[in-house]
Amino acid sequence: MSKSQIKLSDEDIELLNTKIGKKYLLAQKKLDLAEALKMTRYEHDMRGLQEQLVHLQNWVIKHDERVIVIFEGRDVAGKGGAIRRITAHINPRHFRIVALPQPTNEERGQWYFQRYVNELPKPGEMVFFDRSWYNRAVVEPVNGFCTQEEYDIYMTQVNGFENMLVESGAYLIKLYFSISRKEQARRFKDIASSPLKRWKMTPVDKNAQDLWDEYTKYKDLMFEQTHTPVAPWSVIEADEKTEARLTALQNILDAVPYELDEELLKLAPSN
Secondary structure: OOHHHOOOOHHHHHHHOOHHHHHHHHOOOOOOHHHHHHHHHHHHHHHHHHHHHHHHHHHHHHOOOEEEEEEEEOOOOOHHHHHHHHOOOOOHHHEEEEOOOOOOHHHHOOOOOHHHHOOOOOOOEEEEEEOOHHHHOOHHHHHOOOOHHHHHHHHHHHHHHHHHHHHOOOEEEEEEEEOOHHHHHHHHHHHHOOOOOHHHOOHHHHHHOOOHHHHHHHHHHHHHHHOOOOOOEEEEEOOOHHHHHHHHHHHHHHHOOOOOOHHHHHHOOOO
């Protein structure tokens, strides 16, 4: 049976008859019901989770809570795209996306965690780190950007640093986007062949496939030493971007004991 001849349930038909479903059906040059249904389900599920994130953010604002979400993973694992999609509908005045550039000479002379401390959320704020202090756990040692001594010092301090964050009342959520070597190679090829995406390719990216095993070694060490009861890692299978985004957002919602915003519920349209 071809994709365009798949058997649809009543629920499937109802989904495809929504505005979202019609959008994906009309956008196709060649009818592919399976793909349209897949994307419609994704959009439907994503919107539901995004609505929950609005409630979570309102709870954070109301109670002066602080939420830190770390997105880590190999190059082109989809971290940046996931952050943008997850945060698309929350109040921009009460969250920040932090993607720090290479440290300056002054920052190199500081305590390693200092530049990240400067970016931590204030009360009533959420901060999403597109890479974080875990650069020193994997990227830096693999690429020779830090010494062995600097790496060793970092690994003895990171758990204590995170314990202090949690003990101070912050919610710390650590997400690792995991992709296969084959999928990473495919994404690199896609970027390199696109004039609109080529700017994303860095020297570190170009070496990622050759250094795959080194990245794996340091990643495993990172999990072994920093997956703690206070600050555990959640591994997100990221070969399928849509599923990875849904899973990441669900992890965030599950990690914070927020309450539904009753005022928003009153304003929600009835079905």
